[in-house]
Amino acid sequence: MKMRLSSSLALLCTALAAAPLLQAAEDGMEAAGRQLFSHHCTACHSLDTSENAFGPSLFGVVGRPAASVPRFAYSKAMQASGITWSEDNLRKWISDNEALVPGTRMRHVAITDPAEQDYLISFLGSLK
Template sequence: MAGALTPRRRALLAAGAALLLAGHAGLAAAADGADLFATHCAECHSLREGRDKVGPSLFGINGRTAAASAGFAYSEAMRRSAIQWNGLTLDAYLEAPAARVPGNRMGFGGLPDAAERKALIAYLAGIK
């Protein structure tokens, strides 16, 4: 029968449904990340290239070396950290900034929830 659901067609439909759900989860994570940024970061950090606030702009943070944004007065601790920002280093830093870079000046205690950090990091990865 031409329209019958063969095992192959069932597998293809299941794969397609999984992709749709994964895409939806990705959109939800981005929305969550935007909300988290607005709640925890936006008061001190901008997402506009070259527009620093109390903290440096986070535009294009992924792949950037810590304390590398020209014109921002970083702490000595951050300048010495030599951190290359990526998903792993951002996760560790956002969990406990003072523990990851002792002596940094960021007045943020950290984001203890791993799912929230993941959503925020995914959101920041798209800002470039």
């Protein structure tokens, strides 16, 4: 009994020690994503909460229906796409946006490295 208690205590301690590590890993992903975003996206997408630039604001984009930002002139293609910005669709979008929505006004982007996609999506998820 004593053995079992101490081993579950050890497990608990490991779990508690891992939690901040996981948080740090998540923060690291977000930071890497922020850097990628500033290289590839800020030319057209403002990070200022609700402001539209050449592209629509991406504040709260994860889970949002496409073409739903007020006062932004989306392409017909985007308006007709009927997609929702799930993580999966965002992954497809940043790896080849013209394949996902043919006729989109957004210039072609091709971020095909899965790790970079993870970082960017993690960062986009923090914009809320």
